[in-house]
Amino acid sequence: MADGSNQRPIIIKRKKVVAGGGHHGGAWKVAYADFVTAMMAFFMLMWLLNATTEQQRKGIADYFSPTVPISRISGGGDGSFGGDSVFSETTIAQNGTGATNRRPTEGRQALGLQGTDHDAQREIAALEALEDALMGQGGDSMVSELALAHVNSRLTDEGLIIEIFSRPGAPLFDPRTGDPAPWLPGLAAVMAQLFGTVTNAVGIAGHVTSEPIVIASETRWQASITHAQALRRMLETGGLPARRIARLTGHADREPITDDPMEVRNDRIEVILIRSHL
The missing domain is CATH 3.30.1330.60 (OmpA-like domain)
Structure with missing residues (x-):
C-alpha cells in the first residue's frame, strides 16, 4: 500500500491550436487594403478629370506614357529635341497616323503632328x-x-x-x-x-x-x-x-x-x- 501511494498520477494536457486566427484567416485584410487602394485611385482619377484642362490631361498622359511613335520617317520629335507632344491637338497618334492638317506632309502625318496648335x-x-x-x-x-x-x-x-x-x-x-x-x-x-x-x-x-x-x-x-x-x-x-x-x-x-x-x-x-x- 505504501509503494502504491507514493506513485503520482500522470496528467496529459492537450492544447487545441487554431491556425490562421479564426474562421476566415487574415487574407481578408489584404483584400480590403487592395479595395481601399483601388477606390482611392478611382476617386483621384475622377477628381483629376474634373479639375484639369484638356491640355493638362494630355501632359499627365505624356508623363505616364512617355512612348515615342516610331515610323520610317523619323522619331516623335519635331526637329532636334523639339519637345512636341506625341499627341496632336485632337487625335492621339496611333500607328503613324493621327495628323489632322488638311494637307499634312508625309513626315508630319506619320508623326501625328498637325502644327495648328502652334x-x-x-x-x-x-x-x-x-x-x-x-x-x-x-x-x-x-x-x-x-x-x-x-x-x-x-x-x-x-x-x-x-x-x-x-x-x-x-x-x-x-x-x-x-x-x-x-x-x-x-x-x-x-x-x-x-x-x-x-x-x-x-x-x-x-x-x-x-x-x-x-x-x-x-x-x-x-x-x-x-x-x-x-x-x-x-x-x-x-x-x-x-x-x-x-x-x-x-x-x-x-x-x-x-x-x-x-x-x-x-x-x-x-x-x-x-x-x-x-
Whole structure:
C-alpha cells in the first residue's frame, strides 16, 4: 500500500491550436487594403478629370506614357529635341497616323503632328499685340484720347473684335448729313496701319439704334449697311487692301447690347480680325 501511494498520477494536457486566427484567416485584410487602394485611385482619377484642362490631361498622359511613335520617317520629335507632344491637338497618334492638317506632309502625318496648335498660339499672340498697340495697354496708344473713348476691343473664338460706338452727344455719323465724326477717318487709318502687321481677313458689321415706330419709315437695315460701307471705304483709304475685306454685314437694330434698344450705345460698328487657326 505504501509503494502504491507514493506513485503520482500522470496528467496529459492537450492544447487545441487554431491556425490562421479564426474562421476566415487574415487574407481578408489584404483584400480590403487592395479595395481601399483601388477606390482611392478611382476617386483621384475622377477628381483629376474634373479639375484639369484638356491640355493638362494630355501632359499627365505624356508623363505616364512617355512612348515615342516610331515610323520610317523619323522619331516623335519635331526637329532636334523639339519637345512636341506625341499627341496632336485632337487625335492621339496611333500607328503613324493621327495628323489632322488638311494637307499634312508625309513626315508630319506619320508623326501625328498637325502644327495648328502652334499656329493658333502665334496668331493669338499677334492679335493681342495688335490690341495692345491700338488700346495702349502696354504704353501709349496710337489712337487719340477722343477716339479711344469710342473704342472697345475683345478677343473671342471668332477673332479680335474692335467695337467703335457712339456716345451721348457724340455720334459716329451725323444724323442729318450722314458725315462721319471728325476723328473716325483718323481712327480708320490707324487701324488699317495696324492690320498690316497681321494677315487675318477682316469682317465689318454695322449696328444701329431702334427708332420709334411712328417715324420708322426708313429701314434700319439700310442705315447699318451704310455705316459699315463708310468704314470700309475709310479703311481702304487708310491703306488696307480691298481683298482683305472678307465680309460686310448690316444687322439693323436686331442685336442691341443694352436693355433699351433706342439707347445711343447700340449705334456701333464692329471690325473683326477673323481667326484662321482655331
